[in-house]
Amino acid sequence: MLIVNNLVKKYGKQNAVDDLSFELKGGEVVGLLGPNGAGKSTTMKCIVGLLRKTSGEITIGGYDHLSVEAKRLFSYIPETPYVYDLLTVKEHFQFIGQAYGVPNWKEKTDELVQLFELEDKQDKLGRDLSKGMRQKVSIVCALIPDPQVLFFDEPMIGLDPKAIKNTRQIFRNLKEAGKTILVSTHLIDSVESIADRIMILKEGKIVGNDTIANLKQQFVQEEGTSLEDLFLELTKDV
Incomplete structure (x- = not known):
């Protein structure tokens, strides 16, 4: 569903993303972990087309990632959620539903609004929302078109425990x-229970890419090792 081949993103002479190659299959949840500055957000922004890659190939559903066909297949939830200042919460959902031609957007939205407890916020303007509320609105907007691929950049930051x-x-x-x-994410425990596979980045390179169990077996081989222990082992300064 997603194929990244030899992705490079340079800033001047510095490689923020250094020759990354990986694939994601349909129905797979993959956690992209790494310390600050490892290249996580840069990788994701290159994939969705918000940053121009220096070199490499990226396809989504068999289409070039910058094509309209690819863009129809995915939604992206950024780390800093963007909402329109002068649209209400309800108008955000209407805009997305109509822009993507989603016939049942109202029913789908009602379900998500209940899940994220946004019922009493629907008439609030975007500029009046807290970061957590903006994040909830951003997630709902991403889900309305029923995308095949979803890219979440630090989705848990700003959310309350129930959200x-x-x-x-x-x-x-x-x-x-x-x-x-x-x-x-770099909130390791937030992804441990849902990810089929973990990719760990360090200085723009993949230093681990496998199931949590396999990575523990390869790199730690101690009983009771947590994902946090594994992460610290793989990203430590040599």
Whole structure:
């Protein structure tokens, strides 16, 4: 569903993303982990077309990632959620539903509004929303078109504990529906229970890419090792 081949993103002479290659299959939830500055957000922004890659090839559903066909297949939830200042919450959902030609957008939205407890916020303007509320609106907008692939960049930041729990449940529901999800985060425990596979970045390179169990076996081989221990082992300064 997603193929990234030899992706490079340079800033001057510095490689922010250094020759990354990986694939995501349909119905797979993959956690993209790494310390600050490892290249997680840069990788994701190159994939969705917000940053121009220096070199490499990226396809989504068999289409070039910058094509209209590819853009129809995915939704992107950025780390800093963007909403329109002068649209109400309800108008955001209407705009997305009509822009994507989603016939049942109202029914779908009602379900998501209840899940994220936004019923009493629907007439609020975007400029009056807290970061957590903006994040909820951003997630709902991303789900309305029923995308095949979803890219979440630090989705849990700003959410309250109940919303985090609901977001994890949405990940499980999306996985059961055969959707493909790439989640970038450095909140390790937020992805451990939902990810089929983990990719760990360090200085723009992949230093681990496998199931959590296999990575533990390869790199730690100690009973009771947590994902956090594994992460610290793989990203430590040599």
